Amino acid sequence: xxxxxxxxxxxxxxxxxxxxxxxxxxxxxxxxxxxxxxxxxxxxxxxxxxxxxxxxxxxxxxxxxxxxxxxxxxxxxxxxxxxxxxxxxxxxxxxxxxxxxxxxxxxxxxxxxxxxxxxxxxxxxxxxxxxxxxxxxxxxxxxxxxxxxxxxxxxxxxxxxxxxxxxxxxxxxxxxxxxxxxxxxxxxxxxxxxxxxx
Amino acid sequence: xxxxxxxxxxxxxxxxxxxxxxxxxxxxxxxxxxxxxxxxxxxxxxxxxxxxxxxxxxxxxxxxxxxxxxxxxxxxxxxxxxxxxxxxxxxxxxxxxxxxxxxxxxxxxxxxxxxxxxxxxxxxxxxxxxxxxxxxxxxxxxxxxxxxxxxxxxxxxxxxxxxxxxxxxxxxxxxxxxxxxxxxxxxxxxxxxxxxxxxxxxxxxxxxxxxxxxxxxxxxxxxxxxxxxxxxxxxxxxxxxxxxxxxxxxxxxxxxxxxxxxxxxxxxxxxxxxxxxxxxxxxxxxxxxxxxxxxxxxxxxxxxxxxxxxxxxxxxxxxxxxxxxxxxxxxxxxxxxxxxxxxxxxxxxxxxxxxxxxxxxxxxxxxxxxxxxxxxxxxxxxxxxxxxxxx
Numbered sequence: 001x002x003x004x005x006x007x008x009x010x011x012x013x014x015x016x017x018x019x020x021x022x023x024x025x026x027x028x029x030x031x032x033x034x035x036x037x038x039x040x041x042x043x044x045x046x047x048x049x050x051x052x053x054x055x056x057x058x059x060x061x062x063x064x065x066x067x068x069x070x071x072x073x074x075x076x077x078x079x080x081x082x083x084x085x086x087x088x089x090x091x092x093x094x095x096x097x098x099x100x101x102x103x104x105x106x107x108x109x110x111x112x113x114x115x116x117x118x119x120x121x122x123x124x125x126x127x128x129x130x131x132x133x134x135x136x137x138x139x140x141x142x143x144x145x146x147x148x149x150x151x152x153x154x155x156x157x158x159x160x161x162x163x164x165x166x167x168x169x170x171x172x173x174x175x176x177x178x179x180x181x182x183x184x185x186x187x188x189x190x191x192x193x194x195x196x197x198x
Numbered sequence: 199x200x201x202x203x204x205x206x207x208x209x210x211x212x213x214x215x216x217x218x219x220x221x222x223x224x225x226x227x228x229x230x231x232x233x234x235x236x237x238x239x240x241x242x243x244x245x246x247x248x249x250x251x252x253x254x255x256x257x258x259x260x261x262x263x264x265x266x267x268x269x270x271x272x273x274x275x276x277x278x279x280x281x282x283x284x285x286x287x288x289x290x291x292x293x294x295x296x297x298x299x300x301x302x303x304x305x306x307x308x309x310x311x312x313x314x315x316x317x318x319x320x321x322x323x324x325x326x327x328x329x330x331x332x333x334x335x336x337x338x339x340x341x342x343x344x345x346x347x348x349x350x351x352x353x354x355x356x357x358x359x360x361x362x363x364x365x366x367x368x369x370x371x372x373x374x375x376x377x378x379x380x381x382x383x384x385x386x387x388x389x390x391x392x393x394x395x396x397x398x399x400x401x402x403x404x405x406x407x408x409x410x411x412x413x414x415x416x417x418x419x420x421x422x423x424x425x426x427x428x429x430x431x432x433x434x435x436x437x438x439x440x441x442x443x444x445x446x447x448x449x450x451x452x453x454x455x456x457x458x459x460x461x462x463x464x465x466x467x468x469x470x471x472x473x474x475x476x477x478x479x480x481x482x483x484x485x486x487x488x489x490x491x492x493x494x495x496x497x498x499x500x501x502x503x504x505x506x507x508x509x510x511x512x513x514x515x516x517x518x519x520x521x522x523x524x525x526x527x528x529x530x531x532x533x534x535x536x537x538x539x540x541x542x543x544x545x546x547x548x549x550x551x552x553x554x555x556x557x558x559x560x561x562x563x564x565x566x567x568x569x570x571x572x573x574x575x576x577x578x579x580x581x582x583x584x585x586x587x588x589x
Contacts (some may be wrong), residue, residue: 083316110454112377114359114362114363114366115358115359115362119372119374120374120377128472145355146352146356146359146384147359149384150359150377150381150384151381153380153383153384154376154377154380157376178444183306184343184344184345184348185344185345185348188345
């Protein structure tokens with residue numbers, strides 16, 4: 001079905017390019033927006049513009065931020081010698097939720113993926129090498145995909161002459177899962193990467 | 199295990215089909231194109247996550263619709279029931295769920311309800327390209343070893359990435375030799391696991407196959423099954439001798455990759471690895487594809503499938519379900535009789551399709567229970583058992 005208004009059609013087109021939004025949802029959102037008062041739309045569009053204008057990448061960790069350096073990088077309570085490397089800003093959010101990690105981050109903005117055209121130069125790898133000079137430990141918290149693995153190996157090969165501790169997060173059983181219900185691959189991984197008691 | 203019931207919508211020419219099965223023999227008959235194979239395809243999707251006819255789900259969706267859906271109810275060996283739901287809409291990923299609504303990946307479905315399929319194009323296992331034999335072997339291992347299935351997916355992913363990088367380097371778009379080296383390491387690591395698992399599988403499978411072949415043919419002919427990952431028989435023999443130890447596989451893989459390094463960059467392609475593996479089937483010590491007659495090749499194929507059934511039965515502690523598509527196109531009445539008797543004695547649930555019911559009448563007398571289904575234009579109707587009414 002086509003709407004009579006070209007503007008409505010355009011709005012639907014734009015909204016349906018968003019992730020997880022199909023054409024039907026885009027239609028619903030457009031009609032919702034149409035029914036909102038003027039002030040709401042004003043605020044909405046201003047925020048949208050501000051989002052792109054005011055949010056930039058932190059020059060240290062490359063997370064999204066309004067201030068540079070970002071609140072995490074400029075916090076005196078954070079250990080700047082401990083860097084956790086992640087693929088995406090969402091991963092920072094996930095680790096921050098634990099409220100336990102007291103180091104800083106480094107967002108690569110992806111993992112090496114030739115099929116998607118993500119080459120080494122598109123990732124914040126050389127920037128990480130710079131920061132590694134003043135760090136004591138780097139924790140790799142990349143996704144357990146072949147691309148994540150290869151990215152870790154590649155960075156580790158570049159860091160091999162640095163006097164620095166390199167670690168990676170453990171791969172194993174999720175909390176709350178009984179062993180009998182864990183899938184074979186996870187279980188095998190947990191056994192291969194077992195840790196010594198004491 | 200056996201399948202109690204299947205319900206599906208928009209698969210091939212079926213609008214909506216619901217069938218309750220016999221735990222023993224189920225026979226579907228009808229003219230070509232009536233929708234018999236589609237029933238077996240639906241069973242395959244519900245138990246193995248994909249069809250055995252096509253790789254592409256959009257080919258299965260009924261014309262002028264955009265989705266298919268199916269629900270399959272299974273009874274396990276310990277009599278606990280299980281239901282699997284599969285939904286596919288063109289352009290979206292396939293969704294598989296269990297009865298509690300929990301989503302399943304195809305990886306976690308494969309192997310839960312083992313199935314063995316014999317379809318007309320499967321003589322490719324003997325005469326066709328190595329990919330037929332790899333698929334035959336991978337299908338069996340995948341149903342018994344989750345870690346293998348996982349590594350196989352991982353291997354394919356690494357291979358794709360490595361090929362893309364090789365292509366970029368060969369076109370001069372990218373200088374990434376350090377990176378290529380890392381991808382090669384990863385590829386070798388995974389390849390060692392795959393070759394080792396395939397090798398150890400063949401060690402167990404080959405004697406089962408040899409026994410099955412002898413049992414089927416009752417003759418002094420013999421057939422055997424070998425794994426040939428390298429194009430060099432000495433290396434293949436050495437690997438077998440060493441029980442496919444990691445170190446030796448690693449050693450030979452490394453030297454292959456070194457040997458091919460220059461050509462790989464010229465061609466922009468990975469030239470060696472488990473994606474090019476082959477298996478050799480011998481009949482009386484000669485390559486079966488060269489010497490086997492029509493009849494002998496049929497016996498080999500049936501023996502391979504019979505061995506597959508035995509292997510799955512032994513290693514899964516659950517009996518596989520057997521799907522025989524268009525059996526009379528491959529086998530004559532004597533062989534069909536022999537196969538059905540063997541499978542019936544194993545108490546397996548069987549699904550058979552054929553065009554003319556008269557073809558099978560002479561041997562149905564031997565069966566206590568079975569169900570007959572007539573298939574016409576995607577509509578399935580159950581028939582009364584004719585031999586009982588005759589008696």
